[in-house]
Amino acid sequence: MEQILEKESKIILPTKDIVYDTQQLNLWYGNHHALKNIDLPIRENEVTAIIGPSGCGKSTYIKTLNRMVELVPTVKTTGKILYRERNIFDADYGVEELRTKVGMVFQKPNPFPKSIYDNIAYGPRIHGIKNKKILDEIVEKSLRGAAIWDEVKDRLTTNAYSLSGGQQQRICIARCLAIEPDVILMDEPTSALDPISTLKVEELIQQLKEDYSIIIVTHNMQQAARISDKTAFFLNGEVVEYDDTDIIFSTPSDNRTEDYISGRFG
Amino acid sequence: MKYVHHDSVVKRMQNRLTVNRIFKTIFFLATLFALLTLAILFYRIISQGVGYLTLDFFQNFGSRFPAKAGIKAALVGSIWLMCVVAPVSLFLGVGTAIYLEEYAKKNKLNDFIRMNISNLSGVPSVVFGLLGLTIFVRTLSLGNSILAAGFTMSLLILPVIIVAAQEAIRAVPKDIREASYGMGATKWQTIVNVVLPSAIPGILTGGILALSRAVGETAPLIVIGVPVIIQFLPENLLSQFTALPMQIYDWAKRPQLEFQSVAAAGILVLMMFLLIMNSIAVFIRNKFQKRY
Numbered sequence: 001m002e003q004i005l006e007k008e009s010k011i012i013l014p015t016k017d018i019v020y021d022t023q024q025l026n027l028w029y030g031n032h033h034a035l036k037n038i039d040l041p042i043r044e045n046e047v048t049a050i051i052g053p054s055g056c057g058k059s060t061y062i063k064t065l066n067r068m069v070e071l072v073p074t075v076k077t078t079g080k081i082l083y084r085e086r087n088i089f090d091a092d093y094g095v096e097e098l099r100t101k102v103g104m105v106f107q108k109p110n111p112f113p114k115s116i117y118d119n120i121a122y123g124p125r126i127h128g129i130k131n132k133k134i135l136d137e138i139v140e141k142s143l144r145g146a147a148i149w150d151e152v153k154d155r156l157t158t159n160a161y162s163l164s165g166g167q168q169q170r171i172c173i174a175r176c177l178a179i180e181p182d183v184i185l186m187d188e189p190t191s192a193l194d195p196i197s198t199l200k201v202e203e204l205i206q207q208l209k210e211d212y213s214i215i216i217v218t219h220n221m222q223q224a225a226r227i228s229d230k231t232a233f234f235l236n237g238e239v240v241e242y243d244d245t246d247i248i249f250s251t252p253s254d255n256r257t258e259d260y261i262s263g264r265f266g
Numbered sequence: 267m268k269y270v271h272h273d274s275v276v277k278r279m280q281n282r283l284t285v286n287r288i289f290k291t292i293f294f295l296a297t298l299f300a301l302l303t304l305a306i307l308f309y310r311i312i313s314q315g316v317g318y319l320t321l322d323f324f325q326n327f328g329s330r331f332p333a334k335a336g337i338k339a340a341l342v343g344s345i346w347l348m349c350v351v352a353p354v355s356l357f358l359g360v361g362t363a364i365y366l367e368e369y370a371k372k373n374k375l376n377d378f379i380r381m382n383i384s385n386l387s388g389v390p391s392v393v394f395g396l397l398g399l400t401i402f403v404r405t406l407s408l409g410n411s412i413l414a415a416g417f418t419m420s421l422l423i424l425p426v427i428i429v430a431a432q433e434a435i436r437a438v439p440k441d442i443r444e445a446s447y448g449m450g451a452t453k454w455q456t457i458v459n460v461v462l463p464s465a466i467p468g469i470l471t472g473g474i475l476a477l478s479r480a481v482g483e484t485a486p487l488i489v490i491g492v493p494v495i496i497q498f499l500p501e502n503l504l505s506q507f508t509a510l511p512m513q514i515y516d517w518a519k520r521p522q523l524e525f526q527s528v529a530a531a532g533i534l535v536l537m538m539f540l541l542i543m544n545s546i547a548v549f550i551r552n553k554f555q556k557r558y
Contacts, residue, residue: 068448073372100450110441112460122459123449172445179449 018082019044019183019213020065025079027057027064029072034060036237038079042230044182044213047205049228049245051221053265057237058217059107062185065215066102067095084182100127103176107188109168111160111175116143116152119160119171123179138178146174147204166197173204184208186216190223202227221261225249233257311537315530323531328495328513332524335517337535339496343412343507344481344539346500350416351423351480356473358420359427363469366428367435368457380432387425394422395489403490410491413503418486423476430472434465467554474547478540484511510536 020042027035035057042048050058063069065081067088080087088098111119120139129135139156143149148170152163160171169189176184186205190198205214205227218224224231225245232242233256241248241257252258259265318332326336362383370376398418408414438461446456462469487509494516500507514536517529 066448068444071444071447095447096450096452098450099448104444104448106441106444106448108441110439110445112442112445113464122446126446126449126451126455126459175445176449 016043016045018042019084020215021080021082021085023080023082025061025064025081026077027060027069028074028076029060030074034237035064038239040232040239040242042213042215045209045211046229047209047214047216047227048230048232049224050215050217050232050234051219051224051260052234053260054219056234058234059187061234062187062215062217065183065185066099066104068099068104070095100179101181102183102185103179103181105169105173105176105184105186105189108192109165109172111163111168111171113159113161115157116160116163116171117156119175120178123175127179142174142178143171145177145208146170147200147207148174164197166193166200169193169197169201170204173201173208177208181212183213183215186214188217188219191219198223221249233260235260311530311533314527315532315534318528318531319534324535327497328508328516332522332528335525335528337510337513337532339499340508340510340513340532341535341539342499343496344510346412346503346507347416347419347509348477348481350412350503351419352473352477354416355420355423355427355476355480359424359473359476360431360469362424362428363431363435364457364461367432368453368461383425383428387429389425390485391422391483392485392489394418395486397421398486398490408504410493410506411504412500412507415487415490415492415507415509416503418490419480419483422483422486423480426476426479427473430476431465431469434468434472435461437468438464467551470550470554471547474543474550478543481509481539481543482511482536484515487512488515510539 018041020040022038022040022042025035025038026033038061040061050062052058060069064077065083065088069075077089080089082088083098083102086093112122114122117139120142121135124135124138129138140149140153143152148167151167152171160168163171169192173184173189190201193201202223205216208214209229216224216228228245230242231245231248233240233248233252233254235256241252241254243252248257249261252261323336324341325338326334327339329335366376366380366383370379395418398414398421402408402414402417403410406414408417442460442464443456446460451459492508492512493506494508494512496506496508510532514529514532517525517532
């Protein structure tokens with residue numbers, strides 16, 4: 001662990017614990033080398049943004065953190081990702097256990113074709129909570145946590161598909177909160193939303209970081225600058241630069257980072 | 267340099283529209299031909315058979331005399347047959363489809379299995395009859411019972427059900443599966459809670475259409491040796507029985523002219539049976555249809 005910190009010498013020494021420590025991660029889709037020697041320590045109760053042009057591996061990386069990437073059958077990985085000091089690739093580390101602690105919000109709002117209530121209660125139910133009273137409480141708490149309780153409290157039994165796109169995405173965030181995760185992974189959560197819904201989700205992310213560690217992939221550099229504490233710039237499957245968001249957006253040390261954030265490519 | 271000369275385009279427009287009209291007429295005639303044939307068939311059967319469609323027809327067993335012949339044994343036999351075919355074929359078919367779509371790895375062997383299941387649905391039904399005769403009737407000594415016929419019919423329609431269920435399962439959007447896996451659900455929990463509820467309308471529609479094919483099949487029953495004239499109702503799954511298409515086939519091949527009308531009445535009953543089953547399929551599809 002100390003070695004890693006030395007290597008990333010530009011980072012101010014942590015006052016917060018490292019939640020995710022990626023060490024020499026390589027990933028292949030068949031023959032395509034999608035992630036190359038990634039080293040990335042991510043701290044808790046921070047928003048870590050991952051930016052980069054299309055095809056740079058940022059979505060692949062975030063999907064590796066909860067091993068969703070393995071739904072693609074041809075994926076191969078080497079290296080380690082330590083989540084709370086335990087390697088998620090260990091044979092005895094079940095993906096189900098990992099995903100209970102690491103929630104995910106996807107690019108496109110993907111509620112289940114069920115009622116709002118059943119959407120939120122889905123996670124607790126699959127983890128064995130049957131008591132209606134407890135479920136009621138979890139649903140309310142999660143919807144409040146996702147700042148959508150007031151909008152939907154009178155129609156919890158209606159189908160989640162009747163909501164607008166922005167509301168659906170906040171339902172998905174609430175659904176993710178319902179399993180009381182430690183980390184929330186967000187894969188371009190606002191790319192399918194209108195500006196007002198985007199603003200609401202961004203405000204929500206700011207509130208959520210009090211209780212959760214958030215890792216967010218975004219295509220939108222302004223968004224990364226607005227909401228994140230740390231930013232990692234990915235290019236062609238490598239981490240070009242990883243630092244405090246302020247530094248990345250004001251005085252980046254790598255030319256490629258500067259070119260990207262100033263809009264010269266990407 | 268202009269490539270599109272609007273004057274010549276306008277000149278050729280009339281020709282293009284004529285060709286369009288010609289093909290429209292051809293396709294309309296093709297539809298008309300099929301509909302007309304069907305209408306003639308219906309007219310013939312209804313005008314011939316409706317006279318015999320009395321309450322007695324449903325209450326009588328088969329007979330040598332056209333006036334006394336009834337469809338009771340065949341109708342009840344077909345219902346019994348469905349009671350075996352429906353659970354067996356749906357369970358095996360949906361189970362296979364779930365395995366192939368959700369659990370099986372993508373490799374050459376599984377691709378080969380998938381391809382061959384589609385091919386199986388093209389195998390003539392008489393071949394399945396021979397299979398049933400060898401395995402169920404002789405090897406397992408079930409005789410020409412409801413159970414043996416039911417298993418044979420299940421095998422016959424299994425490929426159709428598997429393919430229909432596979433397509434229904436494949437049509438479930440990937441992102442709602444990901445949502446479920448993303449919360450730590452196991453594969454089985456995802457299948458039960460997310461995949462099947464969305465796929466069930468498609469599975470049942472395909473399943474019921476396959477079952478209605480089984481109701482109308484004659485060849486496997488003949489090969490198995492299902493008798494035609496039976497003067498009792500089946501008591502259990504190992505009883506002998508007869509089925510609607512067997513009965514109709516027997517009536518249709520008799521020399522007396524009156525039996526042609528009895529056969530027509532039998533066909534009417536069979537068609538009502540099918541119509542009811544297909545209505546159930548349509549009802550299920552409309553009732554459970556999900557929006558995405």
